[in-house]
Amino acid sequence: xxxxxxxxxxxxxxxxxxxxxxxxxxxxxxxxxxxxxxxxxxxxxxxxxxxxxxxxxxxxxxxxxxxxxxxxxxxxxxxxxxxxxxxxxxxxxxxxxxxxxxxxxxxxxxxxxxxxxxxxxxxxxxxxxxxxxxxxxxxxxxxxxxxxxxxxxxxxxxxxxxxxxxxxxxxxxxxxxxxxxxxxxxxxxxxxxxxxxxxxxxxxxxxxxxxxxxxxxxxxxxxxxxxxxxxxxxxxxxxxxxxxxxxxxxxxxxxxxxxxxxxxxxxxxxx
Numbered sequence: 001x002x003x004x005x006x007x008x009x010x011x012x013x014x015x016x017x018x019x020x021x022x023x024x025x026x027x028x029x030x031x032x033x034x035x036x037x038x039x040x041x042x043x044x045x046x047x048x049x050x051x052x053x054x055x056x057x058x059x060x061x062x063x064x065x066x067x068x069x070x071x072x073x074x075x076x077x078x079x080x081x082x083x084x085x086x087x088x089x090x091x092x093x094x095x096x097x098x099x100x101x102x103x104x105x106x107x108x109x110x111x112x113x114x115x116x117x118x119x120x121x122x123x124x125x126x127x128x129x130x131x132x133x134x135x136x137x138x139x140x141x142x143x144x145x146x147x148x149x150x151x152x153x154x155x156x157x158x159x160x161x162x163x164x165x166x167x168x169x170x171x172x173x174x175x176x177x178x179x180x181x182x183x184x185x186x187x188x189x190x191x192x193x194x195x196x197x198x199x200x201x202x203x204x205x206x207x208x209x210x211x212x213x214x215x216x217x218x219x220x221x222x223x224x225x226x227x228x229x230x231x232x233x234x235x236x237x238x239x240x241x242x243x244x245x246x247x248x249x250x251x252x253x254x255x256x257x258x259x260x261x262x263x264x265x266x267x268x269x270x271x
Contacts, residue, residue, distance in 0.1 A: 080265040083233035084258050089271060090236065091245040095180040105188070106175050106195035115139060118196055122169050126203040134160075149231070150208035152224030168209045172200050172231070173238045176214035182244040194242045199234075199268045217257070218249040229261035237266040 110118040116139035124131045127144035134140040141163060145156040150170075157163045175183075175195055183191050194200060212220045217235060221228050232254045239246060246254070258264060 078265055081269065081271045083236050083264045083266045084262060086240045086266040086269060086271055087236045087251065087254055090239055092248055092251055093245050094247060096184060098176065098180055100184060101176055101179040103175060106191045111196055119169050122198065122201050123163065123167065123203055146203065148205045149202065149227045150204045150222040150224055152226065166206055167203050168206045170202050170204045170209045170212065171195065172202055172234045174214035177216050178244055181246065199241065200238045216250045217253040218247065228257050229264045232257045233264045233266055237269050241269050
């Protein structure tokens, strides 16, 4: 028997799905993913494994970078720094050795906040109003829909196992890449902060994430070209916030993408 509460959730989910579909299908090129890094903050506690998996950066790196992104519309009231300006402040140097890298050098498991682990909080953030939560713990996302940023597909999940298999939480700046570009010289607390910062986390298609592996902008970019400007700006923001460097090839790829969207803004940083 369907309770009134469940009926309201089902109706609300259907309305959100139909609204998003209308936006995407009527004008797919205009789709912009809105990141809200301040909505999901991780505590400096490394307890609490994800209850349904979903690690990031698994397979080999995919397609090469340097292709065009999508143009953005300038907002004169937007006070965030331009991504190109922030990129200009990043140090350029070669990769450090990967020696000593391990995920445990950053974190051991998704941290817990208010009883919910970080994976579930990112899923809830990126699924938005369509996210349906387990009534028992009000944390685990058991169904919902989202516009997957790396492939550009609108995906609907009707059960938890589909989400567990189909969605991973990606570190926009891969931890291995961060390790080779400054993170290994930082404290464990600083590395933990970067690895669990919602600014550096995004729900993505599992297969696309496996293709990315630990690639930087010079070796991998999202298949969805309309997301590349945001993706590169996001990487720049994370690297600036945590004082990581870029290689010359990586910077060249970023510059090439941002030529198509010179008004793209950095996120969550000030200069």
